[in-house]
Amino acid sequence: MPSKSAVRSRQTGDLALIETLRWEPEQGFLRLDQHLRRLNRSIDALGFLPPADPAMALKLAVGGDEPLRVRLSVSYRGRTEVTTAPFRPEPEGKVWRLRIAGQKLSSDDAFLRHKTTRRDLYETARAEFSSEEADEVLLLNERGDVCEGTITNLFVEGEDGILLTPAISSGLLPGILRAELIREGKARSMVLKPAALLNRRLFVGNALRGLIPAVLLEAG
Numbered sequence: 001m002p003s004k005s006a007v008r009s010r011q012t013g014d015l016a017l018i019e020t021l022r023w024e025p026e027q028g029f030l031r032l033d034q035h036l037r038r039l040n041r042s043i044d045a046l047g048f049l050p051p052a053d054p055a056m057a058l059k060l061a062v063g064g065d066e067p068l069r070v071r072l073s074v075s076y077r078g079r080t081e082v083t084t085a086p087f088r089p090e091p092e093g094k095v096w097r098l099r100i101a102g103q104k105l106s107s108d109d110a111f112l113r114h115k116t117t118r119r120d121l122y123e124t125a126r127a128e129f130s131s132e133e134a135d136e137v138l139l140l141n142e143r144g145d146v147c148e149g150t151i152t153n154l155f156v157e158g159e160d161g162i163l164l165t166p167a168i169s170s171g172l173l174p175g176i177l178r179a180e181l182i183r184e185g186k187a188r189s190m191v192l193k194p195a196a197l198l199n200r201r202l203f204v205g206n207a208l209r210g211l212i213p214a215v216l217l218e219a220g
Contacts, residue, residue, distance in 0.1 A: 016073045016117045017042050021058070022087055022208050023068040029058065031207050034176045039074065042114040049078035057082050069208060073117070089209070096135035096204055096214040098149070100194060101125035107141040107171035115173055122150040136204050136214065141171045146192045148172040152204035155187060155211065156197055163187035163203065164196070176207035 019035045029035075036055060043050055051057070051074050061082040062068055069087040074080055103125035111118060125137050136149040146166050148154060153175040155163040165178055167189045181187035197216050205211040 014117075016075045017046075017048060018074075018115050018117060019072045020206075020208050021070045021072065023062045023070050023084075025065050025067070029062075029070070031176050031180065032058070034179065035072075035207070038115070038174075038176065039072070042116075043074065046114060048074065048076050051078045051080040054080055087208070090212055094212070096212050097133070098136050098138055098202065098204065098214050098216045099129050099134040100216075101128050101137045101139050103128065103139060105139050105141045105147045105171045107143065107145070107147075107169065109171055112147075112171050112173060113168065126150045134217070138216075140194070143170075144193060145170040146194060146197065148175075149204050152206045152209075152212075153178040154192075154197075155181070155203040155205060156192065157201035157203075164192060165189050167191050175205075177205050177210065 017039060019039050021032065021035055022030045024030065032055070039054065040050075042048070054072060054074065057080045058070060058072060061084055062070060067087040067089075068084045071083045071085075072080070073082075101124075103121060105112060105121060121139070125139050129137055136152055138149050138154060139147045141147050146154060147170050148166060153165055153172070155165050155178075158164045163181060163186060165182070165187050166172055168174055170191060178187065182189060202214040202216060203211045204214045
């Protein structure tokens with residue numbers, strides 16, 4: 001993992017940690033503890049100043065009778081910002097179209113393991129396809145291993161029904177939903193090549209939207 005001095009050398013005054021949560025009127029925040037644990041791990045690993053009370057900042061930002069998409073941002077100096085927007089679930093039966101980007105991730109880039117505003121790699125990959133061509137874009141690493149989508153983790157249904165998801169060692173963000181499925185025995189991690197995605201049921205997902213059925217489209 002990068003040292004605190006290495007973080008400072010990357011002009012982290014402009015870098016922020018982010019967590020995107022779902023809030024439901026009857027349930028409150030979904031997976032709040034998991035989000036806060038991941039945030040705290042990143043704060044410690046990257047040398048950020050701890051925020052005063054992110055849980056309270058989240059609580060004060062929500063309300064009403066409609067589901068919300070809530071974005072928590074923590075700056076390097078510990079400043080907390082919370083923004084909200086209406087949450088719209090995917091239409092029933094929606095299948096996301098996936099394509100593989102030419103943009104590559106580096107498996108030894110420790111920053112990929114933290115959810116930050118450093119999004120240039122993902123934005124470059126997403127820009128390779130229009131919204132009519134793909135709903136999500138998958139990235140590979142320098143070895144050709146499948147890593148993750150630009151906003152989701154990937155899941156492939158194995159022959160035993162257990163979901164397979166790319167290993168952390170490939171270079172990716174350990175998503176909240178991904179960790180939950182592994183913990184519950186519904187998924188396991190392993191190194192995956194693009195060939196492992198063929199003729200299998202595919203899903204992408206994150207803590208905000210849950211699992212979404214997907215199909216991999218050929219390039220071109």
